[in-house]
Amino acid sequence: MNNNKHSHWFFIGPHIILFLVFILIPSIYGVYASFTNWNLMTSPTWVGLDNYQTILFNQDSSFHLEFFNGLKNTLIFVVISVPLMIIIPLLIATAIEHKDVKFKNFFQSIIYIPGLISISAAALIWSLIFNSQLGVMSNLFGSDTVWTATQPYAWMTIFIMTVWGGIGGNMIIYRASISGVSEDLYESAEIDGAGPIRKFFSITLPSIRFPLIYTVVMTTAGAFNVFGQPLMMTNGGPRESTSVLMMYIRDLAFGSGQSIAGIASAMAVLMGMIILIISAAQYYVMNRNSA
Amino acid sequence: MKRKLSMITFVIMTVFLLAGCGSDENVIEFWTPLTGEDGAYMDQLVEDYNATDPEYPVNHVITSDLYTQIYTVLQSASGIPDLTLIHADRVPSFAKNDLLVPMDNVMSLQTELKEDNYLPEAWNAGIVDGTQYTIPLDIHGSAMYYNIDLMEEYGVTHWLDDDIVTIDEMLELEGKMAEGQYVVNDALLGWVALAQLQNYGGDIEGSNGEPTVNTPEMRSVIEDLRSINDAGLMTPFGEDGYLMFQSGNVLFSTDGTWSRLAHEQVEGLNFGITNVYSHSADIFHNRSSAHLFSMLRNEERTAEKEAGIADFLEFMRENSIDWAEAGQIVASREVVEADDYDQFMQSFYTKNEKEEDSLFIYTYEHYPYVAEALDDYIADIVHGEMDIDEGLEEMQRFVDDRVAEGDAELEDAADAVEDFDDEQ
Numbered sequence: 001m002n003n004n005k006h007s008h009w010f011f012i013g014p015h016i017i018l019f020l021v022f023i024l025i026p027s028i029y030g031v032y033a034s035f036t037n038w039n040l041m042t043s044p045t046w047v048g049l050d051n052y053q054t055i056l057f058n059q060d061s062s063f064h065l066e067f068f069n070g071l072k073n074t075l076i077f078v079v080i081s082v083p084l085m086i087i088i089p090l091l092i093a094t095a096i097e098h099k100d101v102k103f104k105n106f107f108q109s110i111i112y113i114p115g116l117i118s119i120s121a122a123a124l125i126w127s128l129i130f131n132s133q134l135g136v137m138s139n140l141f142g143s144d145t146v147w148t149a150t151q152p153y154a155w156m157t158i159f160i161m162t163v164w165g166g167i168g169g170n171m172i173i174y175r176a177s178i179s180g181v182s183e184d185l186y187e188s189a190e191i192d193g194a195g196p197i198r199k200f201f202s203i204t205l206p207s208i209r210f211p212l213i214y215t216v217v218m219t220t221a222g223a224f225n226v227f228g229q230p231l232m233m234t235n236g237g238p239r240e241s242t243s244v245l246m247m248y249i250r251d252l253a254f255g256s257g258q259s260i261a262g263i264a265s266a267m268a269v270l271m272g273m274i275i276l277i278i279s280a281a282q283y284y285v286m287n288r289n290s291a
Numbered sequence: 292m293k294r295k296l297s298m299i300t301f302v303i304m305t306v307f308l309l310a311g312c313g314s315d316e317n318v319i320e321f322w323t324p325l326t327g328e329d330g331a332y333m334d335q336l337v338e339d340y341n342a343t344d345p346e347y348p349v350n351h352v353i354t355s356d357l358y359t360q361i362y363t364v365l366q367s368a369s370g371i372p373d374l375t376l377i378h379a380d381r382v383p384s385f386a387k388n389d390l391l392v393p394m395d396n397v398m399s400l401q402t403e404l405k406e407d408n409y410l411p412e413a414w415n416a417g418i419v420d421g422t423q424y425t426i427p428l429d430i431h432g433s434a435m436y437y438n439i440d441l442m443e444e445y446g447v448t449h450w451l452d453d454d455i456v457t458i459d460e461m462l463e464l465e466g467k468m469a470e471g472q473y474v475v476n477d478a479l480l481g482w483v484a485l486a487q488l489q490n491y492g493g494d495i496e497g498s499n500g501e502p503t504v505n506t507p508e509m510r511s512v513i514e515d516l517r518s519i520n521d522a523g524l525m526t527p528f529g530e531d532g533y534l535m536f537q538s539g540n541v542l543f544s545t546d547g548t549w550s551r552l553a554h555e556q557v558e559g560l561n562f563g564i565t566n567v568y569s570h571s572a573d574i575f576h577n578r579s580s581a582h583l584f585s586m587l588r589n590e591e592r593t594a595e596k597e598a599g600i601a602d603f604l605e606f607m608r609e610n611s612i613d614w615a616e617a618g619q620i621v622a623s624r625e626v627v628e629a630d631d632y633d634q635f636m637q638s639f640y641t642k643n644e645k646e647e648d649s650l651f652i653y654t655y656e657h658y659p660y661v662a663e664a665l666d667d668y669i670a671d672i673v674h675g676e677m678d679i680d681e682g683l684e685e686m687q688r689f690v691d692d693r694v695a696e697g698d699a700e701l702e703d704a705a706d707a708v709e710d711f712d713d714e715q
Contacts, residue, residue: 149529257659
């Protein structure tokens with residue numbers, strides 16, 4: 001009995017060590033860095049709330065403009081991509097789980113495989129597809145539009161690539177959850193005269209409440225951290241209309257000039273707070289409504 | 292007993308694994324940002340050097356994110372490489388922050404590592420306040436490739452007679468280009484603008500060391516570039532002009548010296564190399580950068596290892612012709628003056644003094660911010676997506692804010708040192 005007294009540490013220990021070393025300590029240091037001037041080469045110098053004051057209130061500062069432009073573009077991405085990344089996989093999972101559908105795993109694989117391709121490789125593929133000279137899209141629609149340099153097409157290319165590569169993960173979670181719902185419930189509903197739509201909203205959705213909350217929260221947090229798609233597809237253009245916050249943060253901290261890590265950290269902390277508040281609100285609202 | 296045995300095995304394995312993480316103190320750890328084919332050519336050069344059985348062999352480590360890695364090891368003061376290959380524009384800030392060791396000792400150990408044996412622009416890029424911090428490997432920068440077949444088709448091969456294609460000459464083709472064909476692309480447009488700025492006698496550093504982007508000279512540069520765009524002669528906004536050149540639809544491509552390798556792989560692309568276009572036939576520049584060998588400050592680097600580094604740099608000075616394969620303008624005089632070097636297209640830029648003088652490396656401390664501002668805004672401004680005044684103001688503000696942030700930090704650091712001294 002005594003031998004097992006500390007056995008739980010062996011199970012949770014490795015994770016705690018990794019969490020401390022790679023997440024908690026860097027996060028705390030990141031918050032500290034946001035209150036400093038720091039070029040990554042010399043020691044950080046404490047400046048209190050100056051970085052936050054500049055970013056949030058100094059309207060003449062390029063950091064202020066970059067933060068709010070980046071935040072606006074990030075929010076555009078989140079507001080449009082998150083519903084797509086929830087609804088489309090949910091519909092696909094529901095369709096695949098229908099008893100009359102054959103080759104379920106085959107269809108699941110087709111939809112899941114793009115998620116295994118790196119964003120860089122995927123962006124190259126999609127850049128060629130949308131290339132106005134050589135691409136399939138321009139030839140298909142007989143258009144000479146430069147898709148990635150013209151709005152709203154620039155956003156569309158980003159969303160198409162995001163949905164293509166991102167729906168597989170959520171779809172598998174939904175499929176696993178839906179397959180766990182008792183058939184008895186559906187049969188009872190059918191006896192009571194419920195149609196497919198009524199069954200979906202009254203049985204399927206309530207039954208997968210927790211996976212749904214989990215995917216909404218995680219997809220939203222992931223969407224706030226969007227970086228690769230706009231960087232590779234549009235490089236933030238045209239006129240910085242697809243420059244997201246993570247691109248500005250990365251450029252400030254690790255751009256070509258001397259690092260401005262203090263401002264970059266303050267932007268990252270502000271974004272982290274926004275993600276935290278929105279995720280908590282999502283969890284609260286969804287959990288309360290479905291309780 | 293079994294448990295003890297498992298524990299001992301675990302400890303031994305951990306020790307071996309950790310030992311594997313350590314570095315051999317008789318090996319020169321050499322970090323570079325050379326990915327792709329550049330990295331393969333450098334690997335070969337290092338392998339050739341190690342085949343000479345030196346006392347201190349070199350271990351070439353490629354890190355695509357070199358500068359982030361450098362900051363990380365400097366912060367931890369552990370694992371700092373013995374030798375690094377950095378870009379010219381990093382030298383001023385690294386030197387100002389006391390991150391680099393002067394090359395004086397290395398140069399005294401190998402006396403051929405001296406100014407006379409290198410292209411002056413590459414050598415001078417490593418000097419800060421009179422101290423030599425680097426030994427150059429190469430110059431690499433803007434180049435203008437031309438499509439020979441297309442130039443013949445439009446009857447404009449005479450533009451190349453004086454090695455300077457002027458903007459006025461390019462404008463002669465206004466309204467004469469076939470659909471889908473253009474005179475020039477907008478690849479590396481920021482570099483083109485920085486070359487033109489020199490042609491106009493402008494600069495990015497004011498008399499008091501302040502950054503200057505919103506200047507009459509920069510306005511002239513942008514107006515020139517816009518005139519090419521407005522005449523319908525520049526590849527459209529957002530198009531992959533580089534790819535369009537390779538597909539044979541653009542007369543000139545303003546990309547880098549290293550692009551020769553990629554262009555050569557395109558079947559049927561008959562191309563040559565010349566200077567980046569200018570507003571005047573009397574003056575031309577090609578904005579350049581350089582790869583420079585440098586030593587980060589590292590207390591653990593022994594004098595013997597520094598001698599080993601000197602030997603390696605001397606080997607590179609004598610044998611870096613293979614580096615020309617990567618498309619770079621080799622900095623060693625011995626190499627560029629060798630007959631074998633003429634086979635490389637980029638030898639165009641060292642064929643005479645005038646060409647050598649055209650290779651311009653910006654050494655202003657805040658150049659990276661200026662270059663970043665140009666990269667972010669120039670395409671929008673030139674293609675008419677953004678007003679010229681607005682663009683110039685935005686770029687100036689972009690650079691000013693970043694410089695001010697850095698200056699504030701240096702002032703704070705100086706104050707902290709002063710306070711510390713007062714307390715002592």
